[in-house]
Amino acid sequence: MSDKRIVMQGIGLSKRFGHVVAMDHADFELASGEIMAVVGDNGAGKSTLIRVLSGASVPDEGKVFLDGEEVHFRSPLEARLVGIETVYQELAVATEMDVAQNLFLGRELRKPGWAGRWFRQLDKAEMRAQAAEHMQALGIRIQSIRQKVETLSGGQRQAVAVARASAWGRKVVILDEPTAALGVRETRQVLDLILRVRDHGLAVVLICHNMPDVFEIADRIHIHRLGRRATVVDPKVVKPNQVVAIMTGALDAASVPSALLAPVAA
């Protein structure tokens, strides 16, 4: 991984909710052009970690770095402005709007000239054209860009959410369980889409519970346990049962053979 550089980093991140310690001095690291899978038991603190990395939540302790510079996001918008797009576990698509409207949600294009400037008229034709082009570039097959999202299948909805993130993400796309609750064919579609997003040069953080999916597409696997990073392993050498053993604590992270680890060559 010698040609890789660290795009995003978290050091010593902690987050408490009353007496619940959701995150306990967690570290995180994401290299350019990689898919970093984040795995861990329910409640291990994975969503809390990505909420902090994406500005949805402010950590009680710890630091976040983007391209080596410390950042202090107070909202997802602040993270989006510097190139980090996130699809949260509670999927955020506006079901009553069509595909093109969803892709441009919050970033609508105005008509050129006085119509857009004075009357704030939306340039729907241009948004539809760009949306269709983007969906095609990502290989997402949807009959019409004017189809309301509520009429799409679960997989297509996920695809729209991932497409929106990849359309606007300039550095990092974070996906919290994008294939949960999807069928085999729909999961396939979303996984292929994530691979294409990486091939477009973005770094991807993928929270996923499904080991075969993780092993198929991840470049590295961050294992989260009890609110912190237990270790980072290389899917090319580690076995799924070893990952599960580290996740559950059956195998102590400190005694994982170094040949299975996947540190970034800084």
Ligand SMILES: Nc1ncnc2c1ncn2[C@@H]1O[C@H](COP(=O)(O)OP(=O)(O)OP(=O)(O)O)[C@@H](O)[C@H]1O
């Ligand atoms: N807003 C909140 N208020 C109180 N407790 C919270 C809050 N958010 C998270 N927690 C707690 O923090 C812990 C970590 O939650 P988190 O959602 O990060 O886990 P997770 O690893 O994403 O789990 P899952 O795999 O089920 O999605 C849990 O015990 C959860 O109940």
Ligand SMILES: [Mg+2]
């Ligand atoms: Mg979660």
